[in-house]
Amino acid sequence: MKPFRLLALGLLLSGAASAWATPDGAKLYAQNCAACHGENGSGGIGIPLSLPSFQSTVDDAYLKRSIRLGRPGRVMPAFTQLQDAEVDAIVQHLRSWYRGKAPRFDTKPLRGNAQHGKTLFQQHCAACHGQHGEGGHGTGVTLSRPRDFPIIPPALHNPGFLASASDAMIKHTLVTGRAGTPMVAFGKKGLKDRDLNDIVAFVRSLERQAPASTASVLTTDAAIISMDSPYDLATTIENVRKAVASNNFVLIREQALNSGLVAEDKEDPKQHIIYFCNFGMLNQALATDPRVGLFLPCRITVVERAGKVRMLAVNPKRLSRIFNNSELNEMCDQITKMYTAIMEEATL
Amino acid sequence: MKRLRVFWFALALSLFWGSAQADELMIVRSAQNFEEAMSTLQAAIAAQGYKVTKVQRVDVGLEAKGYKTDRYRVVFYGKPGEVEALAAQHPDLVPYLPLSIAIFAEEGNTILATARPGLLKQFYPAPALKPVFERWEKDLGAIFDTVRETK
Numbered sequence: 234m235k236p237f238r239l240l241a242l243g244l245l246l247s248g249a250a251s252a253w254a255t256p257d258g259a260k261l262y263a264q265n266c267a268a269c270h271g272e273n274g275s276g277g278i279g280i281p282l283s284l285p286s287f288q289s290t291v292d293d294a295y296l297k298r299s300i301r302l303g304r305p306g307r308v309m310p311a312f313t314q315l316q317d318a319e320v321d322a323i324v325q326h327l328r329s330w331y332r333g334k335a336p337r338f339d340t341k342p343l344r345g346n347a348q349h350g351k352t353l354f355q356q357h358c359a360a361c362h363g364q365h366g367e368g369g370h371g372t373g374v375t376l377s378r379p380r381d382f383p384i385i386p387p388a389l390h391n392p393g394f395l396a397s398a399s400d401a402m403i404k405h406t407l408v409t410g411r412a413g414t415p416m417v418a419f420g421k422k423g424l425k426d427r428d429l430n431d432i433v434a435f436v437r438s439l440e441r442q443a444p445a446s447t448a449s450v451l452t453t454d455a456a457i458i459s460m461d462s463p464y465d466l467a468t469t470i471e472n473v474r475k476a477v478a479s480n481n482f483v484l485i486r487e488q489a490l491n492s493g494l495v496a497e498d499k500e501d502p503k504q505h506i507i508y509f510c511n512f513g514m515l516n517q518a519l520a521t522d523p524r525v526g527l528f529l530p531c532r533i534t535v536v537e538r539a540g541k542v543r544m545l546a547v548n549p550k551r552l553s554r555i556f557n558n559s560e561l562n563e564m565c566d567q568i569t570k571m572y573t574a575i576m577e578e579a580t581l
Numbered sequence: 582m583k584r585l586r587v588f589w590f591a592l593a594l595s596l597f598w599g600s601a602q603a604d605e606l607m608i609v610r611s612a613q614n615f616e617e618a619m620s621t622l623q624a625a626i627a628a629q630g631y632k633v634t635k636v637q638r639v640d641v642g643l644e645a646k647g648y649k650t651d652r653y654r655v656v657f658y659g660k661p662g663e664v665e666a667l668a669a670q671h672p673d674l675v676p677y678l679p680l681s682i683a684i685f686a687e688e689g690n691t692i693l694a695t696a697r698p699g700l701l702k703q704f705y706p707a708p709a710l711k712p713v714f715e716r717w718e719k720d721l722g723a724i725f726d727t728v729r730e731t732k
Contacts, residue, residue: 245636262728263729267610267729268608268610268692269608269610271610272610272612272690275608277688277690278687278692310605310606339643399719400619451680456671456673456703456704456705457676457704459673471706474684485642488635488676490664490665490668490679491661491664491680492634492635493632493633493634493635493657493660493679494632494634494660494661494662494664494679495661495665501665504668504675504712508637510642512642512643512646512648515642516643516646516648517637518649519639519643519653521651523653523683523685523692524606524608524683524692524694525654525683526639526653526683526685526694527655527681527682527683527694527695527696528681528696529637529639529655529683530637530639530655534675534676536668536672536675538672543672545672545673545675545676546676547676547677548611552696554605555606555696555697556606580640
């Protein structure tokens, strides 16, 4: 009986230990962050987190809030599904790349003249961060395309940033800059302490304004675009081909939905996929955000069921939301309209 | 004025909370170069019982039209029998079938991206589909873990 009790106690303790075990920050980083920020924090799609000048200008509170809130419309998603302990573990892992002591910043608001700060912002900051703090263009994804900056200048007029950064942190970054990035040390550029406070006051004042366009995300609940056709299957397919061409797309290939899954003679001709592309648009989309490729090439499926013919496509306007990239908004909206136009034309 | 400030900030945060959460997109980085990662991906897909139905060579198409690009493919895959059965029972799901993963080179590494099947759960709330999407999610997790962990 005694060995049984010991075994039971051992199992109980090991279960409790694993339940209370500290999350593995390195593993969580690899799962959630490395795809964008690089395996060792060297950057890529996301900013280089291991850069000493980054680590020395942000406190843990900023990192944790940034993970939680992300940057709406600016690719960095909100990791709402992580437990607090997991976020802490990730931040601890990020700090393992830094030999210095993590800074701590006062959370008290700084007082300054936002109006004067706006003038200074236009003179010193707007060239990189945008006239209204909306941030630089691009996503940071290289895809072997040249970029204007080694990092994309962050959007300061973003609810995720403003909720994460304290005034003292923003000021410290202004004073010291970030070596290894285009962010210069304004403390050494002749700006006085009062000027820096004024710039911080202006940045903070952005909270009182409507969010920048770069923080916007398209909203629609429709997951698909579909339209019934008054024609038979063959005629509808032919009409879609013609409409594709007249909307400046080229046909890529056509296949049955189950092509590649069954022998050719078992393919279902009543579920017919038409793939098409506008290469200029494709190039632009991938240059903006290569992740969109997972919904490419463009496609309309023509389906016949019980004598009724229907055309279906994904709704790019709804899918744009998953990329959290405001620069895709216009493009996704445009492709949604084009899908609709092609379907309408095919049913004329 | 203060009320207005609170309103805008709450609006901005609500937009964010409702629209930009990390659980709609799965993205993973492989330390392998593109060819190796592609090979690992295809093997991982097969190991989970799926069949690659087509590899769309996006880079080849772009280069043929004179555009400069790095390696970029879209891998389509599905389970024989399952795709047809789902299309028959849930025709609105057809635009999302077969499943796909974008795979592209980023300098010496490779990045893979796909929509999380949980997203489809929002689009198609039919109870019969829930276990299907959950299985896809689990299988995709295993596929992406393999790609991420294979050096």
